[in-house]
Amino acid sequence: MPNRAYVSLWLRNFNETNMVSLFEQFLATVPVSATPPVFTELIIRAVDFTETPLEEYDLRGQILTPSEITELAREHHESDVSFEVTARWDIWIRDMESAKWNKKPEKVTLFCFGPDYDHGTFAESGHLMADIGLEHIFTGHAGILTPESSPRAEPEHPDEARFLMWMSQPENLREYQAKTRENIEKLMEWIRVANEALPVERMRLWSEGEENFEARLDEILSVR
Numbered sequence: 322m323p324n325r326a327y328v329s330l331w332l333r334n335f336n337e338t339n340m341v342s343l344f345e346q347f348l349a350t351v352p353v354s355a356t357p358p359v360f361t362e363l364i365i366r367a368v369d370f371t372e373t374p375l376e377e378y379d380l381r382g383q384i385l386t387p388s389e390i391t392e393l394a395r396e397h398h399e400s401d402v403s404f405e406v407t408a409r410w411d412i413w414i415r416d417m418e419s420a421k422w423n424k425k426p427e428k429v430t431l432f433c434f435g436p437d438y439d440h441g442t443f444a445e446s447g448h449l450m451a452d453i454g455l456e457h458i459f460t461g462h463a464g465i466l467t468p469e470s471s472p473r474a475e476p477e478h479p480d481e482a483r484f485l486m487w488m489s490q491p492e493n494l495r496e497y498q499a500k501t502r503e504n505i506e507k508l509m510e511w512i513r514v515a516n517e518a519l520p521v522e523r524m525r526l527w528s529e530g531e532e533n534f535e536a537r538l539d540e541i542l543s544v545r
Contacts (some may be wrong), residue, residue, distance in 0.1 A: 324456040324530030328512060329447030333520040337400040337435055340448070341391050343519060344404055344433035347449050348387035350515040352507060354409040354426040357384055362407040365397050369439040375402070400437040405430060412458055412507070413500040417480065420487060422500055427454055447525065456528040459505050459538060465494070466501060466541050498544065505538050 332343060353359035363378040378393055394404050409426035416423065430452040434443040453459075460466065463481050465488050488494045512524065526535040 324528055326453050326456045326459060326528040326534060327526075328451040328453060328508075329525045329527065330449040330515065330519065330521050331443070331523040332448045333522045335436070335443075335448045337398050337402075340433055340435060341395050341398050341404075344394075344431075344449065345387045345391040346518050347433070347515065348390060348406060348408075348431060350511060350518050351408050351429065351431065351451075352410050352511050352514075354411045356409075356411075356426050358382075358409075360385055360387075360390055360406060360408050362405075363390055363393055364405040365394055366403045366405065366438075367397075367399070368401055369442075398435075400435045402435045403438045404433040407431075410507075412454065412504050414458070415497070415500065417484070420493075422496070427458075429453055449519075453508060456530050456534070459501065459508065460528075460531060460534075460541065461497065461501050466498060466544070498541075502542060505542055509538075 330347070335343060348360070358381050361379075361381045363376070363380060364374050365376040366372060366374050375397060376393070380390070390406060391404075397404075408429050408431060410429050411424050412427045413422055413424050414427065415421070432446070432450040432452075434446060434448060434450070436443060462484055465485065488497060512526070515521070516524065526538065528534040531537050
């Protein structure tokens, strides 16, 4: 399975009383897609992920604000509850078959974890967390955006070999760098807005495949 990337936020004075309001503020910072619907689902869970959800709302036929979405969740503000909202944001995606770039709505999932949800999973995942999509949207495929001084592994699949051959053309690589940089800059701007809107104590950018995802993004942004 492809690796995914995440943003985790730990907030000062977070508790079951203010968690819904803080989640509403978090949702309001999301740079949602220009194409509706922008929020497509709300799931409310109790205890942990193995339990049947308390509530599931399909929001695709509606255009709801963050305030209206969290109003649906407000009666469930116990300490062992989590909220999960699926949204869409516009990100550059390269089609591997056609090699064409499209800026299109992609799924981003926002979580709010109560202090006692899943044995205090917030300690590892954050009070608020965003699953921002596939890691390579921000880091590139096959290590192609690593500095030239870094050793690059041999391709393990024919598709990867074709990709690297395509990227051997300077104009293709420049476009790949530019589109990936735009995706990173959009993410970083979202994080900046969230930090200003919320009482953030700590923030972590991480992924399933990178040892230091944030450092990799900084590295890519530094290459011009």
